[in-house]
Amino acid sequence: MIISWNTDPSKGTFAPGSTKYSSYYQYDTVSHKLVRIRLELGRTEINGETMVIYDNNRAVGFSDIDFIKEELEYPDSDFSIDAATGEVLLRGVPLSQIPQPGYNVVDMSPGDTVPHFGNSVSTSADTHLPEGIQNKHLGVLANEAILEERGITLTSSAASGEQLSAVLKGQVARAVGKPFNEITNEDLLETLQRQVAQIKQNEIVPSKENINSSLEEADVLIDSIKEQITNEGMVPTEEFSKSYSNFIEKYKVANDAVKNGTAVKAAMEEFQAAKNQLMNESETLETSYYNNLETQLNNTNTAVDAAVYEATIWENIDLEYENLEKATSIEEYETEIGMEETEVL
Numbered sequence: 001m002i003i004s005w006n007t008d009p010s011k012g013t014f015a016p017g018s019t020k021y022s023s024y025y026q027y028d029t030v031s032h033k034l035v036r037i038r039l040e041l042g043r044t045e046i047n048g049e050t051m052v053i054y055d056n057n058r059a060v061g062f063s064d065i066d067f068i069k070e071e072l073e074y075p076d077s078d079f080s081i082d083a084a085t086g087e088v089l090l091r092g093v094p095l096s097q098i099p100q101p102g103y104n105v106v107d108m109s110p111g112d113t114v115p116h117f118g119n120s121v122s123t124s125a126d127t128h129l130p131e132g133i134q135n136k137h138l139g140v141l142a143n144e145a146i147l148e149e150r151g152i153t154l155t156s157s158a159a160s161g162e163q164l165s166a167v168l169k170g171q172v173a174r175a176v177g178k179p180f181n182e183i184t185n186e187d188l189l190e191t192l193q194r195q196v197a198q199i200k201q202n203e204i205v206p207s208k209e210n211i212n213s214s215l216e217e218a219d220v221l222i223d224s225i226k227e228q229i230t231n232e233g234m235v236p237t238e239e240f241s242k243s244y245s246n247f248i249e250k251y252k253v254a255n256d257a258v259k260n261g262t263a264v265k266a267a268m269e270e271f272q273a274a275k276n277q278l279m280n281e282s283e284t285l286e287t288s289y290y291n292n293l294e295t296q297l298n299n300t301n302t303a304v305d306a307a308v309y310e311a312t313i314w315e316n317i318d319l320e321y322e323n324l325e326k327a328t329s330i331e332e333y334e335t336e337i338g339m340e341e342t343e344v345l
Helices: 135-148 161-176 185-230 238-260 264-282 287-326 330-336
Strands: 002-007 023-028 034-038 050-055 059-063 079-081 088-090 104-108 116-120 152-155
Touching: 002 116, 002 135, 002 287, 023 135, 034 135, 050 135, 059 088, 079 104, 088 104, 135 161, 135 185, 135 330, 152 161, 161 185, 185 238, 185 264, 185 287, 185 330, 238 264, 264 287, 287 330
Parallel strands: none
Antiparallel strands: 002 023, 023 034, 034 050, 050 152, 059 104, 079 088, 104 116
């Protein structure tokens, strides 16, 4: 699930002429990629520039506890990351994954012993962005950072609000491919969905590659059995022949599913069932022929089971992005990621 939120570095003191602009965050709870777009001007510390910050592996959670005020009650050692889910744990209990207004942000990277405590999630009324900029524009920049796997510096901390606005508009225009003042909501939705489709494909690649490796293992078994029948004199039982033919048929279906990217899990589960039947029938083979095939049978058995696991991951990724890809309006897209628009200055 992709979630987004804003924080208010002015802590409710923003006034006309202020440049303590709000930050925008976008987080993928599955891949754990985090983008922060820091827009506060006038920061005096080192690296105080406004920037898009990208982290490819970050754990994020939310709590109504102010851990900065309650640091004695909640020492750093109380926080950890669940190795299985990637969630932030407080004394072993997962923090919320929902950025409710007023909740405080806690984030960590794997290996960290000290959590980072951010500002609390702001309401739309307490979210203040540079002139002409809205969250939907920042969502485009967040997606770009994920696709390019890097952040960028926007302006120096000494820039004016007008300069920051101009830079942001230029970055959005570059991503959309049109001058900023010509960009419509339809253009933004098309851009966001194009980005999401590519982000999804990038997330699927590891599982797809692993499934293809498993199918290659099965292909070797198919050829090995054919070799035993054609050249080595193996005479299989009728039931083995049927299970072998079914295995080949389901192998082809699985290959097509991977190529087309549709119904992959269902195809892999059917292939797994065909594999299981072939494994059972292989026990009817004469010992010498079984021995010739044993290693490849075992390799394929393991590989196809692994392919089903990878297909489950693939399906979960598909489901994560499905509603974003099907959104018919920018408002629907924003609602899906929890984005609430602010008044345009």
